[in-house]
Amino acid sequence: xxxxxxxxxxDMIYESILAVDTGASITMISWEIALFLGKDPSSIKNKKKxxxxxxxxxxxxxxxxxxxxxxxxxxNLLVLCHNLTEACKINGLLGLNFLKHFxxxxxxxxxxxxxx
Numbered sequence: 001x002x003x004x005x006x007x008x009x010x011d012m013i014y015e016s017i018l019a020v021d022t023g024a025s026i027t028m029i030s031w032e033i034a035l036f037l038g039k040d041p042s043s044i045k046n047k048k049k050x051x052x053x054x055x056x057x058x059x060x061x062x063x064x065x066x067x068x069x070x071x072x073x074x075x076n077l078l079v080l081c082h083n084l085t086e087a088c089k090i091n092g093l094l095g096l097n098f099l100k101h102f103x104x105x106x107x108x109x110x111x112x113x114x115x116x
Contacts, residue, residue, distance in 0.1 A: 024095035
């Protein structure tokens with residue numbers, strides 16, 4: 001399932017498509033989004049070790065002021081910066097650290113997600 005997401009930081013707004021990933025504990029965005037929002041991942045010393053399909057990676061951790069998806073928003077959300085392969089055609093993953101704030105219903109048969 002894909003989510004249209006609005007990310008806000010330092011009065012900058014970036015709209016993007018993220019994949020909803022209930023297997024991702026932390027939301028992940030591309031370096032492009034982070035840079036647009038005024039966060040330079042290359043200057044971040046705090047990195048989190050993650051396991052991907054291609055091996056172990058160390059991703060910069062940043063905080064985004066506001067992330068809105070499915071009409072719901074979370075403030076001051078910790079996200080990881082990591083570029084997914086271009087074949088994915090998405091700019092990141094909407095993880096459990098966003099989703100856990102809501103009562104969620106996922107209907108795979110009809111391809112929708114509902115947050116309350």
